[in-house]
Structure formats: structure tokens, C-alpha cells
Amino acid sequence: MNIIFHIDVNNAFLSWTSVYLLKYENYDLDIRTIPSVIAGDPKKRHGIVLATSYPAKKYGIRTPESLYSAKNKCKSLQVYKPNYAFYKEMSDKLYNYYLTITPDVERYSIDECFLDLTNTSYLYDDVLYLAYKIKDYIKNEYGFTVNIGIANNKLCAKMAGDFSKPDKVHTLFDNEIKSKMWPLKVEDLLYVGASSSKELHRLGINTIGDLANYDPNRLKKYFKNKASDMIKLANGLDDSKVISVNGKNKCISLSKTLEYDTRDLNVLKKEVLHMCEEIGLKLRNENLYASCIAITIKTDLFKAYSHQKKVLNQTNDTMELYKNALELLEVVVANNAIRNIGVRVSDLVNYKNSQISLFDSNTKQDDIWKIIDNINNKYNNTKIMPAIFYKDDNNK
Helix, strand or coil, X not given: CCCEEEEEECCHHHHHHHHHHHHHCCCCCCHHHCCEEEECCCCCCCCEEEEECHHHHCCCCCCCCEHHHHHHHCCCCEEECCCHHHHHHHHHHHHHHHHCCCCCEEEEXXXXXXXXXXXXXXXXXXXXXXXXXXXXXXXXXXXXXXXXXXXXXXHHHHHHHCCCCCCCEEEECHHHHHHHHCCCEHHHCCCCCHHHHHHHHHCCCCEHHHHHCCCHHXXXXXXXXXXXXXXXXXXXCXXXXXXXXXXXXXXXXXXXXXXXXXXXXHHHHHHHHHHHHHHHHHHHHXXXXXXXXXXXXEECCCCEEEEEEEEEEEECCHHHHHHHHHHHHXXXXXXXXXXXXXXXXXXXXXXXXXXXXXXXXXXXHHHHHHHHHHHHHHCXXXXXXXHHHHCCXXXX
């Protein structure tokens, strides 16, 4: 039987900012203990709240509301800028730590990972004890807390990790689904959005258990092809695999479940940009080059699509990754409302076969990226990227 861990940093951006301020700026106040937020641009009223402290949540402040709205709810709210370079540093430390536990680690987002412990029973007799050991080690070693969900598949592991926070370990094994998951509100089910949950309540489906036991044919009248997938999720069924960067056919993948379903190509482009940026840096740090790139999406109807292409020359150039990803993006999006989007690179190698044109003026591109990476890594508050990456940004 599969054993899957889902590990999620509690209030990641705010927690990591607090660690940075305490360690490097000699702050004598832990911003996690006061009403505080991380906002995209604290100097602008229309900045967006990216993360909130637990005291701030008591004022009803949530992501991704506007900073203007948040300040109206709490006049004493303290606002801090994001520090993406430090966030990546913390994320990498966690990822490398997880690899000491199992080689099967999937980086789901910058602050979330899935760990497959299925083939490690000879190392760990008690997975619950192991989870507490991991949780406490991270808290003592790095200065922030995580939640760990343990289950027999990825869906239930992620659901378990959200039961209650912070600094908790929860299980949701197959034999616990009826007692632990079914009593939850139907809107608490992963991948069920606000519009769907509203319609489900109208039908008298108020809990996940109600949905799990609902007549599929009747539900299909209202949700069409989405109905069977919803009932499957409500029963805790999920056959997706933990995709790790190991083995012969290496790959690196990142994905994000969006706050709202969207068809807005500009919104999706920005998400793809950030993923390509992180994947490119990961490749360069490990001296790897990708031969294949793919875009993956999950629609509002829970249908998963992917489209991939082989690149002419193996690359770890963020700009090349982004350019190829955009070509694929326009193919997979079509008229779909997107709920989850991801970028995956595969067929990784530690060499580069380049077909260089006599007229190519970009032969030093690898050196340029090394310089950019070094500057971004050295100066935590610095973010240097080629201007072309932001040509669709209205704030250019």
C-alpha cells in the first residue's frame, strides 16, 4: 500500500520573511505574532496580499485580497515586501532535506512537496513517528513550522495536511476517509471551487460524504462530465503518482492551483514565467539541460491535458524555456477555463549539444545567466530578469 506525505510550510512567505528579519536584520519582534502581511507592493494601495499572519487572519484578512481592503480591516496592520530569493533558498533547503529521507520527492510548489515513502518501509517502521520527527527537525533547524499530511494517495495526503494548522501532523488513510473526510463541508474538498460548491449546496449536497454517496446520473444532469470526477474525489480516490527528479528519465515539474478558474492568457503567462524561472535556476544549479518541455493543465471540469515538444538544442536558459512554454500554452488553453497549470521539463542531460549559427550573437548566453544567478543569489532583495520577460506586464 502506498504511503504518501504532503509537507506544506505554514504561511510560507510570511514565516520565511520573519526568519530572515530575525536572523539577518536583527529584528527583536517576530512578525508572526502581530497582525502582518506580505504584499506585492506595500507602497501601492492596490498591492495584493500574498501571505498573512494568524493574528491578521483574526481580522478577516485573506489572500489574495487587496492591501487597501486589508488595511481597512486592521489599522495597525504591518506590511512587508516579499523576498523571493530568500524564499527560494528556504525552499531548496527543504527539498534537499527531504531527499535525505526518500529519493521520491515531488516539488508541488515553492512551499509544498509530496514524498513517496512506499518503498522505504525497511528504513522507517513507524511513518507517524517519522512525520513528527521531520516536523520538529524543520522547526528547530530552520525556525518555521510545517504541516504534514499522511495518506495512501496524494489527494488525501494534501487534504489531511489542511485539517488544522499550524505545526500539525494528520493522517487520512483509506480506512479513515468516512470518519475524517466525509463530515467536512463539500467546499473543503480539493478542486471543488466556489461556484461548484454553491450549486452542490443548492442540491442539498452539504458535506463531502453527501457528494460521495450522491447518485452519479442525477449529478451528471448538473455537472455533466465533471460529475463522476467529483464523486471519485469525494471517495478519496486518486491514482496520480509522485513525480520525482531521479531515475533514467529525469524530469522537473512545477504546478499551481489557481485561486480562480481563468481563461485569461496574460494571467497564465505570468504563472508560466515564474515556473520557467524557477525550473531554469534549478537546472543551472544542477548543471542539467532539458531536451523536452511540456505544459500541463487541469480544467474546471477536472480534465487534465498536456502538450510537449522536443527542443532543438538542450537548454537550461530561462528565456528559451519560457519561449517554448508559451507556444505550448496557446495550444492547451484553447477555450478551457484553467484551474491548475504546470510546466515540466524532461529528458535531462548534463551536456549540451548546440547547433550554433555563424550569425548567432548569443553564444555567451550561458555566461550571462551565470552572472544573473550569482547576483540574485548574492543580494536577496535583488531580482534581475531580462526585460523581455515583462513585456506583458502592465506595470512595466
